Amino acid sequence: MYVALWKVLPGPLWARILIVVSGALAVLAALVFFLFPWVDRVLTQSVVVAS
Template sequence: MYAALWRILPGPVWVRILLLAVIATAVVFALFTWVFPWLDGIVNPIDVTVEQ
């Protein structure tokens, strides 16, 4: 998968590294902004079902 992504990206090595850094930053930003808050609403860690 990483080799295929590396071949798809245009430009010399330093441009590819810069593009990968921007893509990784965008993915992490999207996860923290939309995915994790949505998932927290579905999987509530406060609702414990194990009793002592």
């Protein structure tokens, strides 16, 4: 999967590394700002007493 992704990237090595790093950062940002807060809301621990 990742080998195939690497193969389709254009340009010389430094350009590919640049693309991979910026792509990884974009994914990380999406996780931290959107996915993680959502998962956190879904999985939040209850601390109240309720019937």
